[in-house]
Amino acid sequence: MPSPVVAPPAPAPMPAATPVSPSAYAALPFTVEMPMGFSLTAGRPGPDFQEYTIARAGQAFVRIYVGPSSQFPIYSGEVIMAGGRASVVTTDGLTRHALEHMFQRPSAPREIHVWTSSLDGADQALAERIADSVDAK
Numbered sequence: 747m748p749s750p751v752v753a754p755p756a757p758a759p760m761p762a763a764t765p766v767s768p769s770a771y772a773a774l775p776f777t778v779e780m781p782m783g784f785s786l787t788a789g790r791p792g793p794d795f796q797e798y799t800i801a802r803a804g805q806a807f808v809r810i811y812v813g814p815s816s817q818f819p820i821y822s823g824e825v826i827m828a829g830g831r832a833s834v835v836t837t838d839g840l841t842r843h844a845l846e847h848m849f850q851r852p853s854a855p856r857e858i859h860v861w862t863s864s865l866d867g868a869d870q871a872l873a874e875r876i877a878d879s880v881d882a883k
Contacts, residue, residue, distance in 0.1 A: 784807070858880070
């Protein structure tokens, strides 16, 4: 009789995204302007970092890493320093796109890394506006 085949254990589920409450939002090391219909959720925490997602109807537009050491830059492009942050800018014809931003702070959390999702058209422009509105406290 053949040996029974044992299935490997299922991977642990990813923690669900948790909506950020108004009191938790006030304690964040950054501010952001979100249009109506968008939500800010916390997810994928680590021992010394947290990631946030700004989404509309389940579609991520912007992600934000808050912690000691991000993977900046994610996108290829020109890195410019302006407004107290480093930004990665690309050019598409005559249009410039700011796809990510990095704030460095003297105290914890030392880095706030903001990047847009890969979207098209008006959604990409909206993601860029939201990402550009993020500011370190």
